[in-house]
Amino acid sequence: MRPLVLQVDDLAKRYGATIALEDVSFALNAGEVCGLLGENGAGKSTLVKALSGVVSPDRGEIRLKGDRFRPTSIVDANRLGVSTAFQELSLVPSLSVATNLALPDAPKNAIGLVSGRELRRRAEATLADWGAADIRPSDIVDSLPLGVRQRVEIIRALARNPSVLLLDEPTSALSDREWLFGLIDRVLKEGVSILYITHKLDEIRRLCRRCIILRNGQKVLDQAVSEMSNDDIFRSMAGRSAVEQFIAAPSAARPQDVPALEASHLTGEGIEDVSFALQPGEILGVAGLEGHGQGPLFRALVGLHPLRGGRIAVAGTARGLHSPRVARAAGVVLVPEERKTEGIFKDLSTIANISVPVIRRVSPLHFLNKQRERQLVEQVIPDVDLPEHFLPLPITDLSGGSQQKAVLARALVVGARCLLLFDPTRGVDVGAKQSIYRMMRAFVHDGGAILFYSTELDELVHLCDRCLVLYRNHIAGEVSGGALSQELVLSLASGQAAQAQPIAGGSP
């Protein structure tokens, strides 16, 4: 038996009347990865924050290597050997990678100043040490793709030489998960204990021997992973049986019709000669490792990213979609990646969030008509399984999944015929994921078309009719139907199969 490192006893935390954690107890051994699962709102983040010193628990005790552990701040927790890679990323955008790695206590020289050269030297060493020599220490975090930022975040946590490492959804934006898995294996050998929070079952099965499942702030399961079926896990998380993970449904694509959205030879910063045709009733997947042009492509399609050349046609008519408003009028709507800043309006109620683009439609003579607004919104919320009683709540009171549902409902309410979904299930709990899948199916079934990017390959494989794979800003290949498999997509996305299977992305 490995020695006990972290022991949590009856930990409880409530915010006002909301119970975030209720008498949670568990233990973590040295050199062990323990998975922590739970739907959004189950209390995972609160647990992580309690352990990392961001919030202090109301009750209960934490023991670290036998000593009472009550960190007063995140610095305190670091000092005692607990470090965290946060889900929302804790890097400061305007500072360089090197400075970020040195926070909070950048090394001082003899006269108490922080030396830029020393910072860079250390950062180079650290990055190289953790297999990220490709990241330049002098780059400003702001200018880096999300995936790279997440790597820096993870490295910063690792570089503090913790005895307990908390990884909160460390692969949510990460393309190359193997890099992380390699690092995890490495620190495990050094006796580090890891609490690994994720939504992804395959990661749990790959990394963890044991996992803990939280539901409504309580621990509902603490068991060896090998003893659990996927269904066990889902049932424990959701408190209900996950009927099917993915509904297998026949393709609704109508390849004979005029394409709902057709792009020819799009060129721009980060986009190199991209062409495709999205048929009505089709879910066209887009796969690619982080920073291979998917972001610019999706944005360019609604005019948020400048194009140098190429042509976009909507339902057969060439349209210059030079602004999201024009795109929206043409029925093309983007559901963006960063829900917090680009998806929701944080001060508005849920219903206002959904109705805002069409508010004029329910405002005779410009005056709001709340009843008509509600009627309009109630037409679409069943499609995304958003409960009606959420509508008057501030959107920030909703979980990430419900927020995403509201964002999707907004896309539906404007009457979109062509949805551009950029990683819509990121940071979304299982239940909401199912709802989103169902909504996508229903949408294409009714003749809509979806361009769908996801960081989770299995989503692409299970949901898409075809899948474009981006590599270095251009389409490296297209995989469809039966050929669609995670392995093939991954090999194309990493540039390996580019030669082997050169398919000019373009109209079928």
Place this chain on the structure above:
Amino acid sequence: MNGLPRRLKTLPKPLLHCAGALALILGGLAQPASAQGEHYKVFLDLSYSGNVWQTAAANGVKALAGTPPYDKTVEFKTVISGTDVQHQISDLQSMIAAGANAILFYPVSGTGLNRVIEQGCKHNVLMFAYDSTVTAPCAYNVSSLSGRYGANSAQWMVNEMGGKGEMVINHGVAGTALTDLMDRQALGVFKRYPGIKIVGDFYGNWNDATSQENVAKVIAAHPNIDAIWTVDGTYGSLQAVQQHRPDRLVVIAGQSNNGYRLDIGDAALQAKGLKGLSASFGPADGPYAFKVMMEVLTGQLKLTAHNVEYPLPWVPYNEVKLCTGLAFENGCNVFPESKVPALFIDTALNGDLLPELNLTAVQNGTAMSGATIKPLPAVTYADDLPGVNCTDCKPPADWLEPNRVKPIPVPN
């Protein structure tokens, strides 16, 4: 952006010994030759522009500068410095550097400019302050300060009120020497009469709108006030009374807006109890200062002291007289409503000292056609007021006492 003040002054303790202490470098600066071929470079430095008083004073100066012979001999320029001491210092320095022969300025601060004034004197620039005063010994001050408006107007009001009643004080701008001095004089008088009760006071910032709002509020709290003492913002104060208590007006003293003078001279309003005094500081002290300065510059006048008095305007309600023309002639002192806006300040004109100016001249800043500069009568010197217009000096013994109005005995 509070009420931007019309004038600012000083009245404090002993002052600087700037003289020899300044170690200035004169490198690169041409000594201004005082009268090359009868040609002078003269600057007007305004503090703030955009209110009635400052505009009237500036226009008067501009009109004079355009009046023969000055239109030919004077190279005249106006600069607006705003309310920042720093800005005014910078502008005055620019003027000195530009080779000014004389600078007429409205000082933002009574003491803050002393250093730059010393710089100017070192460069043989005539430094004249108007209306507000400075304490720098080498500067000249032209103002009505020693007319003791505070004491005289207060005494006049006490006399009109019969030594008793409720009154409101409308201070000027807090933190200025002028307000401080006037308050001391007026309150000193009022205190002598136990029957006078000051029931409210506020800082009207020499602004009519602000004064009007505040008087409206005071009347709501004290419906029975009998009198309002002001330095400026007088017309606004009276308007508030006329709106809220049209049938019972007040004894009031203050500025000389045309609308106000018309009101206090109106027999119908007098019948409702309005007894007004139109005195206070006139914008004509600016043009007057300009004339004095030019006479000194051209050598026609030798001043034996640095503080020159501009006579305090003084028009009680029974001396208001309507003018028919565009100037103050034959002792008239107010224009009909149709000729000027209500806020026009009548004391921008002075028929005796400034015959070169008429209504259009001070409204537009253009010279009166056909006018030429007339020589000044002998100047009167003002009292020395330490901390106000001089540093090491002695004030007259009675400088806080009324000298124009005879006090009534304290009623029993």
Place this chain on the structure above:
Amino acid sequence: MSLATRLRPARGAAIAVLIYLVMYLVYAISEASATSVFAITNLLDNTIVLAIAAAGLTLVVLTGEFDLSGIGVIAIANVVVATTSVGILGWFGALVAVVLIGAAVGLINGWLVVGLGLQSLAVTIGTMIACEGVALVILAAPGGEVSDTVANGLTGDIADVVPVAAVIIVGVLMLWFVFARTRLGIAIYAVGSDENAAGLSGLNVRRTKLLTFVLAGAAYGCAGYLLSAQTGSGDPRASNTFLLFMYAAVAIGGTSLAGGRGGVFGSVVGAGILTVMQKMLFALGAASFYTSVFSGIIMLVALFVGNLSVLRLRRRRRGGAEWQSATPRP
């Protein structure tokens, strides 16, 4: 490189330097005496108060907060120096006193903003008004006397050649470049850039903000001290236009009012621009009321040019990975 990249004067500051040079050139060409020691000393003297006040303000702005209390502190400092520098405290004691007073006001601001979570814009309107009141209580009307040591020492020239003001400005800039390399300096940028991330990175956000308010207050105190040196007397009324100029100097200098970007260097140059502009317009003989028209337009031009280049730079650097928020924030 990493730190240096950040510390290199931002693009906005470079534009500001350029504008300054152009204006100074115009001024020097149209006014022969502009390059004399006398004129330069005057120019620097005129700049320095605004420069130091703006420098203090910059720190607060970098953390993404507002601070309008500056003119209140300057007013208090001015009257304190005028009432105490000759007599009880002496020149040095007065300096210490005004710095402490400024820091104390900053502490109050910081406590209200950080400790009680009030909005800085509103809080500092309140403290500004209260400070102006305190100044009026200390000195009811202009007056007082500033010790000659202060008045002459800070406005003259060293060996008749080097203006003291120049030495002070260089000192402030050097102090800034040192400060920006301290942990606190880095923390200020981090907090202004992303408060939440800075907190999760282990920085003490509250302490950082509190300290910037305190430092800013101390800087306002110094600015008031220098103002006293130039006016040689006390005046309890500080002009509100000065506050607007402080903000204008910060913005023209390329510091983002949303925090996280910019620096003291730019603000000092910004203060210089506002001063040299006045001299330039005078030298060009612009008619009186045009001065204010020009001030406004030049402010916009400086900002607009700075904005354009920053936008272009950002677009190039980000490679379109992200785009700018559409509504600029104050």
Place this chain on the structure above:
Amino acid sequence: MAKRDAPTLSESKPARLRAHAARANPELLPVAVVLACAALLIIATKILNPGSSLTQQLSAVLVTSIFLVVASFGQGLTILLGGIDLSIGVVAGLSAMMISVLTNGQNASLPWAVPATLAFCAAIGMINGLGIALAKVPPFIMTLASGITFFGVGLGFTSGLAQRPVAPALQALMSGHWLGVPIPIYLIAGFVVIAAIFQNGTAEGRQLYAIGSGPRAASVLGLPISGLTILAYALSGLCAGVSGLLLAGYSSAATLDIGDPLLLPTIAAVVIGGARVVGGKGIYLGTFAGAIFLSALETVITVLSLSQGLRNIIEGVIIVGALLLQSERWGALRRWSN
């Protein structure tokens, strides 16, 4: 951080409870608190001066608050967008000057002079909006600079004083009574209703909230950000213009600096009313309450007869105190609704 995590369980029962709380509109609470404070101040004046009449007091406070009530609506809109309008004082001054010059003391010209003046003021606001929305100049600087610039222009044209009186009808509007109540009070009532409906009851108002609350989301969604930004600043200019007209009517004569004392109080009123300076939050009724509160505060201070220094100190402390009270109350509300 803690708060961000708080809603984690919201989708169960507490959430439904909170739905009821939301329907009661928690933003009305600060309005009530601020108005109550204002009422206390007015009552305090009455206690200090037993001879005065409460209705007189109330009417004086209301009538003199009208300029702030109107101007701070525009300020509130720009703050809702995360901006600010520092040109309000200058625009009000220009408006007062322009109406005097155009009407020349005659009522006959009012029908075209008023629209012309207001159009001019709205145009200045529109220029602000254009600079902010299209040229991306920060609002603080854009409006500061345009204020300084237009002040200079006004000075050049008018030399600071309207040479003509204001049309008598405008004066009558501000000094008249109807059914024994001063007309300005009716104006306030009408304005508050219109303003509140615009901000919280129209599609445009809703979209302004959206933009202020999530500017990036608004741009992704393709909301008409530029158009609405320009609209908000134009309305701010318009409100400043109306305020200037009223000021001119109230004081029967116009000066260019007549609006200067308005600027800082508009910001204070908006913030005391519970708005968030970075945008997205705050209702007009709050701003209205803030304006009334400031007007009442000034009354109390005037009646107290203190030195200006003490007045300032008290005023500053009370503004901070009002903010404190609010934050306390918000805390309490949050505890309660959770």
